[in-house]
Amino acid sequence: MANAWKIARRSNVQLPLILVIALAVVVVLLGKAQGSLFDRIRAHATDTMAPVLEKLRGPVAGFDRFVGSITEIFSVYEQNLKLKEENARLRQWRNVAIVLQGRVGRYQALLHAVPDPKLNAVLARVIGRANRPFLQTMILDAGRQNHALPGQAVMDARGMIGRVYLAGQRTSWVILLTDLNSRIPVSIAPGNVQAMMTGDNSAMPRLELVSRTVVLHAGDQVTSSGDGGLLPAGLPVGTVVSDGAGGWRVALLADAAASQDVEILSFSKAPETPPPSAQLPAEAAGLKPQAPPPPAAPAAGTQANGQMNGQINGQTNGQIGNQAQGQSNGANLQSNVLANAQAKPKPVAPAPAQPADSADAEDEDR
Amino acid sequence: MVSLERIQAPRFRFLVALVPMASGLAGVLIANIPVSILGGLVPAPLFALVPVYFWCLVRPDLMTPAVAFSIGFAEDILSGGPPGIWTLAFVLTYALLARQRDSFAGLSGFVAVLGFAAAATFACAVAYFTVAGLNLLSGLALPPLVPIVSELMMTVLFYIPTTLVVAWLHHKLVGASRSDV
Numbered sequence: 001m002a003n004a005w006k007i008a009r010r011s012n013v014q015l016p017l018i019l020v021i022a023l024a025v026v027v028v029l030l031g032k033a034q035g036s037l038f039d040r041i042r043a044h045a046t047d048t049m050a051p052v053l054e055k056l057r058g059p060v061a062g063f064d065r066f067v068g069s070i071t072e073i074f075s076v077y078e079q080n081l082k083l084k085e086e087n088a089r090l091r092q093w094r095n096v097a098i099v100l101q102g103r104v105g106r107y108q109a110l111l112h113a114v115p116d117p118k119l120n121a122v123l124a125r126v127i128g129r130a131n132r133p134f135l136q137t138m139i140l141d142a143g144r145q146n147h148a149l150p151g152q153a154v155m156d157a158r159g160m161i162g163r164v165y166l167a168g169q170r171t172s173w174v175i176l177l178t179d180l181n182s183r184i185p186v187s188i189a190p191g192n193v194q195a196m197m198t199g200d201n202s203a204m205p206r207l208e209l210v211s212r213t214v215v216l217h218a219g220d221q222v223t224s225s226g227d228g229g230l231l232p233a234g235l236p237v238g239t240v241v242s243d244g245a246g247g248w249r250v251a252l253l254a255d256a257a258a259s260q261d262v263e264i265l266s267f268s269k270a271p272e273t274p275p276p277s278a279q280l281p282a283e284a285a286g287l288k289p290q291a292p293p294p295p296a297a298p299a300a301g302t303q304a305n306g307q308m309n310g311q312i313n314g315q316t317n318g319q320i321g322n323q324a325q326g327q328s329n330g331a332n333l334q335s336n337v338l339a340n341a342q343a344k345p346k347p348v349a350p351a352p353a354q355p356a357d358s359a360d361a362e363d364e365d366r
Numbered sequence: 367m368v369s370l371e372r373i374q375a376p377r378f379r380f381l382v383a384l385v386p387m388a389s390g391l392a393g394v395l396i397a398n399i400p401v402s403i404l405g406g407l408v409p410a411p412l413f414a415l416v417p418v419y420f421w422c423l424v425r426p427d428l429m430t431p432a433v434a435f436s437i438g439f440a441e442d443i444l445s446g447g448p449p450g451i452w453t454l455a456f457v458l459t460y461a462l463l464a465r466q467r468d469s470f471a472g473l474s475g476f477v478a479v480l481g482f483a484a485a486a487t488f489a490c491a492v493a494y495f496t497v498a499g500l501n502l503l504s505g506l507a508l509p510p511l512v513p514i515v516s517e518l519m520m521t522v523l524f525y526i527p528t529t530l531v532v533a534w535l536h537h538k539l540v541g542a543s544r545s546d547v
Binding site: 016017020021023024025027028029030031032035038041042045049053056128130131132133134135137173180181198200201202 | 398399408409410435442443444446447451453458460464490503509510
């Protein structure tokens with residue numbers, strides 16, 4: 001039987017089987033550690049195959065339409081009635097939406113609201129779909145040369161389909177929302193409930209709620225929340241449905257199996273960077289730092305001040321170190337004033353904004 | 367049509383030796399063309415496993431572990447799944463076939479289909495449990511069973527037409543004799 005563990009019975013130039021098995025294990029581990037290497041190879045292979053895929057797309061799409069029409073031809077009349085009814089209802093909603101859009105615009109103007117970030121979209125055509133055991137994907141004919149980059153959201157006319165996870169020069173791979181590896185932070189309205197939508201290769205991804213106390217209802221609207229800054233907020237995703245076992249799933253608006261043309265949304269939101277430690281927290285709040293308080297503080301109000309400062313300073317020290325301790329005193333002047341007002345019946349000088357004023361106020365207290 | 371004797375001439379033996387590998391790679395390409403008929407309701411079968419199975423039993427001198435490795439690696443690259451999964455699955459399936467070659471090679475008729483189904487089940491099980499292990503290491507959920515079972519069923523379903531093509535290639539190009547290619 002040992003003979004079976006040799007590759008060739010007649011040749012001794014081939015690798016022994018055990019070595020090939022070891023190599024395969026190394027490939028698995030290497031793929032886990034350096035997945036980008038395989039991604040580059042895949043992107044290059046897809047770029048190479050793109051012309052062939054575009055040629056194949058036409059006949060296959062025609063065959064798909066033919067197969068679909070066989071089943072739909074028997075329900076044309078019912079579908080026509082449904083569509084007429086839906087069209088009438090949507091016209092009413094369109095009028096409502098136009099009125100509300102104008103009102104929201106006026107409110108935003110009154111409140112000087114920060115406008116939503118503008119999104120650039122790249123229109124791409126679906127040139128391939130793959131339903132593999134460990135991956136559900138579609139391939140688009142737009143790549144890096146069309147400014148399609150990994151992480152960008154992919155939408156069809158109805159809602160979000162997935163996001164780009166691999167971009168070649170001329171093609172890109174989209175990981176669908178239904179894929180096992182897909183996790184999207186979503187927001188559920190009404191109530192602005194935050195949740196994580198997780199694909200499990202079924203048609204309807206699962207909802208993992210951030211809070212266990214919220215109550216969802218079937219039909220609630222699911223949109224992207226924008227958490228993490230990878231996806232824009234407010235992209236329509238689907239509606240909430242019950243899975244019959246106490247959990248919730250999302251019926252997606254988009255139909256990834258039927259989409260032919262999609263949009264790749266270019267969304268780049270600069271990550272929120274904390275200000276340098278020298279500016280925390282006083283100058284970041286628009287205040288100048290306060291001089292450290294004098295050591296003697298006999299009054300009750302000053303004790304309260306000290307307690308308040310001590311607590312806040314302790315918290316601040318843990319974050320930014322001793323250098324910013326005096327600055328955090330200045331940032332919490334309002335808290336000090338409130339503490340003084342509660343601890344002392346006599347009037348207190350207004351909270352100073354300058355270090356010199358602060359020293360004067362403490363002299364008056366004495 | 368080129369006769370088998372002519373192909374077996376020394377100058378063609380090099381090309382003949384490439385037929386099993388080329389068949390496996392063609393199976394990988396066909397299975398992974400990202401064009402899904404029927405809207406992706408069913409996954410594409412593992413066409414590449416049929417040449418590995420067939421020539422591992424019939425011509426093990428041509429279907430070597432290195433060739434099985436190459437076909438599995440191509441499947442990994444084009445299928446888009448976790449890297450190395452099908453490489454490991456194909457090589458371990460090859461090892462199983464190599465150890466039980468006499469048992470598998472003696473099957474015929476419907477039992478031969480069951481033999482291939484056993485090998486395909488082993489390959490899919492290796493792929494599934496490898497992905498499951500990697501997911502557990504990463505703190506992810508186990509992959510669902512339904513897609514891999516669907517893949518297995520499609521692979522077994524397409525075994526007969528695929529093996530007819532492979533047998534035709536073997537008959538026309540490779541030949542039954544254990545050559546010293």
